[in-house]
Amino acid sequence: xxxxxxxxxxxxxxxxxxxxxxxxxxxxxxxxxxxxxxxxxxxxxxxxxxxxxxxxxxxxxxxxxxxxxxxxxxxxxxxxxxxxxxxxxxxxxxxxxxxxxxxxxxxxxxxxxxxxxxxxxxxxxxxxxxxxxxxxxxxxxxxxxxxxxxxxxxxxxxxxxxxxxxxxxxxxxxxxxxxxxxxxxxxxxxxxxxxxxxxxxxxxxxxxxxxxxxxxxxxxxxxxxxxxxxxxxxxxxxxxxxxxxxxxxxxxxxxxxxxxxxxxxxxxxxxxxxxxxxxxxxxxxxxxxxxxxxxxxxxxxxxxxxxxxxxxxxxxxxxxxxxxxxxxxxxxxxxxxxxxxxxxxxxxxxxxxxxxxxxxxxxxxxxxxxxxxx
Amino acid sequence: xxxxxxxxxxxxxxxxxxxxxxxxxxxxxxxxxxxxxxxxxxxxxxxxxxxxxxxxxxxxxxxxxxxxxxxxxxxxxxxxxxxxxxxxxxxxxxxxxxxxxxxxxxxxxxxxxxxxxxxxxxxxxxxxxxxxxxxxxxxxxxxxxxxxxxxxxxxxxxxxxxxxxxxxxxxxxxxxxxxxxxxxxxxxxxxxxxxxxxxxxxxxxxxxxxxxxxxxxxxxxxxxxxxxxxxxxxxxxxxxxxxxxxxxxxxxxxxxxxxxxxxxxxxxxxxxxxxxxxxxxxxxxxxxxxxxxxxxxxxxxxxxxxxxxxxxxxxxxxxxxxxxxxxxxxxxxxxxxxxxxxxxxxxxxxxxxxxxxxxxxxxxxxxxxxxxxx
Numbered sequence: 001x002x003x004x005x006x007x008x009x010x011x012x013x014x015x016x017x018x019x020x021x022x023x024x025x026x027x028x029x030x031x032x033x034x035x036x037x038x039x040x041x042x043x044x045x046x047x048x049x050x051x052x053x054x055x056x057x058x059x060x061x062x063x064x065x066x067x068x069x070x071x072x073x074x075x076x077x078x079x080x081x082x083x084x085x086x087x088x089x090x091x092x093x094x095x096x097x098x099x100x101x102x103x104x105x106x107x108x109x110x111x112x113x114x115x116x117x118x119x120x121x122x123x124x125x126x127x128x129x130x131x132x133x134x135x136x137x138x139x140x141x142x143x144x145x146x147x148x149x150x151x152x153x154x155x156x157x158x159x160x161x162x163x164x165x166x167x168x169x170x171x172x173x174x175x176x177x178x179x180x181x182x183x184x185x186x187x188x189x190x191x192x193x194x195x196x197x198x199x200x201x202x203x204x205x206x207x208x209x210x211x212x213x214x215x216x217x218x219x220x221x222x223x224x225x226x227x228x229x230x231x232x233x234x235x236x237x238x239x240x241x242x243x244x245x246x247x248x249x250x251x252x253x254x255x256x257x258x259x260x261x262x263x264x265x266x267x268x269x270x271x272x273x274x275x276x277x278x279x280x281x282x283x284x285x286x287x288x289x290x291x292x293x294x295x296x297x298x299x300x301x302x303x304x305x306x307x308x309x310x311x312x313x314x315x316x317x318x319x320x321x322x323x324x325x326x327x328x329x330x331x332x333x334x335x336x337x338x339x340x341x342x343x344x345x346x347x348x349x350x351x352x353x354x355x356x357x358x359x360x361x362x363x364x365x366x367x368x369x370x371x372x373x374x
Numbered sequence: 375x376x377x378x379x380x381x382x383x384x385x386x387x388x389x390x391x392x393x394x395x396x397x398x399x400x401x402x403x404x405x406x407x408x409x410x411x412x413x414x415x416x417x418x419x420x421x422x423x424x425x426x427x428x429x430x431x432x433x434x435x436x437x438x439x440x441x442x443x444x445x446x447x448x449x450x451x452x453x454x455x456x457x458x459x460x461x462x463x464x465x466x467x468x469x470x471x472x473x474x475x476x477x478x479x480x481x482x483x484x485x486x487x488x489x490x491x492x493x494x495x496x497x498x499x500x501x502x503x504x505x506x507x508x509x510x511x512x513x514x515x516x517x518x519x520x521x522x523x524x525x526x527x528x529x530x531x532x533x534x535x536x537x538x539x540x541x542x543x544x545x546x547x548x549x550x551x552x553x554x555x556x557x558x559x560x561x562x563x564x565x566x567x568x569x570x571x572x573x574x575x576x577x578x579x580x581x582x583x584x585x586x587x588x589x590x591x592x593x594x595x596x597x598x599x600x601x602x603x604x605x606x607x608x609x610x611x612x613x614x615x616x617x618x619x620x621x622x623x624x625x626x627x628x629x630x631x632x633x634x635x636x637x638x639x640x641x642x643x644x645x646x647x648x649x650x651x652x653x654x655x656x657x658x659x660x661x662x663x664x665x666x667x668x669x670x671x672x673x674x675x676x677x678x679x680x681x682x683x684x685x686x687x688x689x690x691x692x693x694x695x696x697x698x699x700x701x702x703x704x705x706x707x708x709x710x711x712x713x714x715x716x717x718x719x720x721x722x723x724x725x726x727x728x729x730x731x732x733x734x735x736x737x738x739x740x741x742x743x744x745x746x747x748x
Contacts, residue, residue, distance in 0.1 A: 045714045088462060099533035104713050129710045130528065130539045131619070154504065159473040165504045166540065336503045339478050340419045
């Protein structure tokens with residue numbers, strides 16, 4: 001597929017092939033208000049839209065109106081906004097609402113919001129009565145290009161990010177590009193981190209394109225965003241279709257995330273946005289790849305420059321004044337890819353191809369020391 | 375299979391066929407202390423035994439000793455005993471222990487205890503890092519004949535029983551008949567409720583056998599228990615193998631449970647044991663079947679007599695002095711089988727065959743009025 005193919009105004013569909021659990025990722029403008037966007041989804045008398053206090057004033061009314069054509073009752077759950085609320089207490093509010101309204105096994109949940117709303121709604125759907133259908137309506141760039149696709153759902157635990165969750169696929173993902181027009185600059189940059197990620201791990205042609213299109217992406221240019229969302233979803237769908245439950249390949253999507261999760265946990269959830277931590281984390285993972293002899297210094301510099309142009313931090317925070325590298329290592333040992341206490345890093349084997357490797361603690365400490373802000 | 379086949383001292387295996395998720399239910403004496411019982415299960419450096427304060431003094435030491443031959447580290451989580459603890463707060467203690475010990479995705483959980491321990495450990499295994507392997511070692515009759523088999527895991531919500539959970543299969547079920555020798559009389563009777571259940575829904579020859587063997591079962595006779603556990607597991611495995619996620623047939627295993635869950639919730643979890651509520655609930659469901667014109671009065675009387683001989687209540691409690699039937703109906707509308715506010719009951723279509731049906735509220739009220747103690 002050419003990245004410079006003429007753009008159309010029609011809705012594009014990226015298929016995620018998972019047998020009986022296959023679904024489409026629909027990408028287009030003016031999607032969430034159209035009844036046709038929901039055609040073919042499970043029917044039920046009741047629907048519940050889960051969203052947050054930031055997204056609701058912008059997009060809840062049109063979604064409600066469209067859903068009222070499909071469901072007799074449309075309830076809503078308004079969560080507080082922010083990663084620091086991605087915990088059991090907030091999840092419980094979804095269950096409370098479902099039970100207070102007598103929602104049954106056929107009730108359809110709709111996740112309207114960013115990654116936190118999508119992750120929590122997905123886990124609620126996986127667990128309520130042991131599983132009800134749900135639909136992702138991601139309203140942030142990060143959610144459209146990454147978290148809404150592939151069925152990873154979770155909440156955080158005080159001792160680690162996304163530690164409690166399920167692999168549970170949505171029935172559809174509706175990426176309405178209009179929602180990105182209202183995206184705050186910080187959220188936009190956070191989303192671009194996950195877009196950039198797909199280049200080094202899977203597609204250097206896309207990386208080349210991103211270097212040319214970054215100014216337009218930062219300006220939220222509609223055509224550029226459409227291409228970025230579509231190509232990101234294509235890559236993610238291909239990886240997830242090959243390895244749904246991360247027994248192998250899927251781990252490459254975690255490039256930058258092992259360091260990133262340590263940043264998020266070390267700073268306290270919500271201080272750095274997930275995408276900001278991934279931005280700095282990718283620079284660290286690229287530096288590690290270089291010090292393992294896999295990629296050259298200019299490649300690391302190229303990645304760092306693109307991360308910076310996306311408005312993201314390229315240097316990681318000091319999370320412990322006394323033993324910064326030690327604290328990083330301790331958090332990373334809790335990463336879900338770790339096995340028997342050994343941290344497993346996603347490294348760039350060569351530009352456009354990633355793999356999972358262990359690395360000596362001493363080398364990782366050097367990377368942390370080199371990449372952390374003073 | 376003849377129910378009167380000569381009994382052997384060897385371990386019997388009942389296969390549950392679920393494709394890649396197939397597993398064996400092993401039934402025999404002196405199983406949990408034998409290293410051979412665990413052969414072929416996933417290897418890992420760490421294991422976590424989840425049990426409760428009642429079971430631990432009896433059976434934790436031999437399980438630990440056997441597991442130390444397979445796992446370098448064997449951690450344990452001791453939960454408080456009782457249905458009233460089957461909630462998120464208690465579940466969190468399992469996650470806390472797993473994270474504090476740095477348990478990874480390969481860690482194997484072992485559920486050593488009754489239905490509450492099994493349901494909670496199973497849901498913890500389903501959710502920890504989005505899924506780790508687990509093994510059921512049921513130590514109550516109820517868990518051996520029902521809850522440990524089939525992968526239903528859950529916790530309770532204040533507004534309903536088993537509302538939050540997952541379908542998640544164990545890698546093996548080890549039914550050690552020796553653990554039943556120490557079973558308190560009340561737990562024994564609660565387990566017999568689920569044994570009796572299999573007769574009216576699936577196998578009247580088994581029901582006939584139970585009428586003859588009930589005195590031995592109440593006396594915890596080893597041969598009688600072995601036959602009861604084996605035949606119960608065979609029926610359950612066949613039903614679950616045909617309908618893992620309860621899209622149809624599996625619902626028949628809930629005979630007596632719609633009324634029973636209302637009893638448990640209405641009285642407050644833990645006041646009546648689950649099996650006690652199912653005992654009275656089966657009498658109510660049989661009475662409903664009779665009033666729907668499906669079975670005759672002598673059949674209802676036969677079931678009631680067997681429930682009574684098992685040491686179980688045949689009359690249901692009054693859960694609301696002002697509007698008892700209304701309160702029952704309100705709880706039952708929250709049952710997971712309900713759809714759009716209509717309660718769906720498992721009824722006996724003819725002795726040995728069950729189906730799911732709706733029933734007029736007025737008729738259900740009559741049944742409640744007729745079956746509740748003054």
